[in-house]
Amino acid sequence: MKLSVLANLYGAKPLDETLKILTGLGIHTVEIGAGGYPGKAHCNPEELLADEKKFREFTDTFKKYDVEICALAAHGNALHPNPETARQYDSDFKNAVLLAEKLGIDTVITFSGCPGDSENSKYPNWVTCPWPDDYLKILDWQWNEKLIPYWKETGKFALDHNVTHIAFEMHPGFCVYNPETMLKLRDAVGEVLGANFDPSHLVWQGIDPVAAIRKLAGAIYHVHAKDTKVDTYNTATNGVLDTKHYSDELHRSWIFRTVGYGNNETYWNDLVSNLRLCGYDKVLSIEHEDSVMTIDEGLKKAIAFLNRVCIFEEKPTTMSWA
Numbered sequence: 001m002k003l004s005v006l007a008n009l010y011g012a013k014p015l016d017e018t019l020k021i022l023t024g025l026g027i028h029t030v031e032i033g034a035g036g037y038p039g040k041a042h043c044n045p046e047e048l049l050a051d052e053k054k055f056r057e058f059t060d061t062f063k064k065y066d067v068e069i070c071a072l073a074a075h076g077n078a079l080h081p082n083p084e085t086a087r088q089y090d091s092d093f094k095n096a097v098l099l100a101e102k103l104g105i106d107t108v109i110t111f112s113g114c115p116g117d118s119e120n121s122k123y124p125n126w127v128t129c130p131w132p133d134d135y136l137k138i139l140d141w142q143w144n145e146k147l148i149p150y151w152k153e154t155g156k157f158a159l160d161h162n163v164t165h166i167a168f169e170m171h172p173g174f175c176v177y178n179p180e181t182m183l184k185l186r187d188a189v190g191e192v193l194g195a196n197f198d199p200s201h202l203v204w205q206g207i208d209p210v211a212a213i214r215k216l217a218g219a220i221y222h223v224h225a226k227d228t229k230v231d232t233y234n235t236a237t238n239g240v241l242d243t244k245h246y247s248d249e250l251h252r253s254w255i256f257r258t259v260g261y262g263n264n265e266t267y268w269n270d271l272v273s274n275l276r277l278c279g280y281d282k283v284l285s286i287e288h289e290d291s292v293m294t295i296d297e298g299l300k301k302a303i304a305f306l307n308r309v310c311i312f313e314e315k316p317t318t319m320s321w322a
Helices: 017-025 044-049 052-064 082-104 134-160 179-189 210-217 232-238 265-277 296-309
Strands: 002-006 029-033 068-073 107-110 165-170 193-197 220-225 227-230 252-257 284-288
Touching: 002 068, 002 296, 017 052, 044 052, 044 082, 044 232, 068 082, 068 265, 068 284, 082 107, 082 134, 107 220, 134 165, 165 220, 179 193, 179 210, 193 210, 210 265, 265 296, 284 296
Parallel strands: 002 029, 002 284, 029 068, 068 107, 107 165, 165 193, 193 220, 220 284
Antiparallel strands: 227 252
């Protein structure tokens, strides 16, 4: 298992400086933002595909610091009901796939997307309850008319360009937000679809990450190391569905935290051990979104924590007592 970082946390700094910082912290594997919500600060696939000189400069920077790219991140909503918005996210994702092919990378991360409730919608409509019956009608339309057809076509595009792993971050607000919806879409489209397993979005939904890992065995293509702290008192009063701004940390039912500040060592040891038991042994990619700490401090604490309690450096070939 390798430790990685989603490098867009240093999007305000040039790529060269970012890699210098990360390698100084012992990180030599990175996930690179390549469009959509992660942005293109370090990697604009459209430019790199069109300009061979810029492409060489880009790859040479990674060689300079002995850093490998484990995945490209192009999270977006290509099913957004606003056609212009949808086209931009679709373009970002497909350009990321083309760049991944050129780089020899087989994994691109994104969201499943979420349509509106009809062809006339302006905004996405995330359905979370079955009644009144209108909601089930919306859900049926979203999946059968939009979600499945889009990902059948786009999954084929990815496979045609040697990207064999589209990794969905299971994120509330999108159609794929838990193991059940992940596997439902994978069953409909094929094994090109799998999970970017980010426990932080599961914990506040009441999902046990280890149970989720076991349910998704064989379908986990990438892992984000990010924690969530559920506030016992606010949740006891208001439940977990919380629309207060993320900056209102004191009053929210839950907030994102640096690993180790939401859940303890036992939680993370169990999570990583079960990833290995279920066949995943690639990267833990730190996604820093802790608003209580600075980027530098939060990242350093996450690296130290994961190196101490979670990272397996060796793969067993036999049992010592056998």
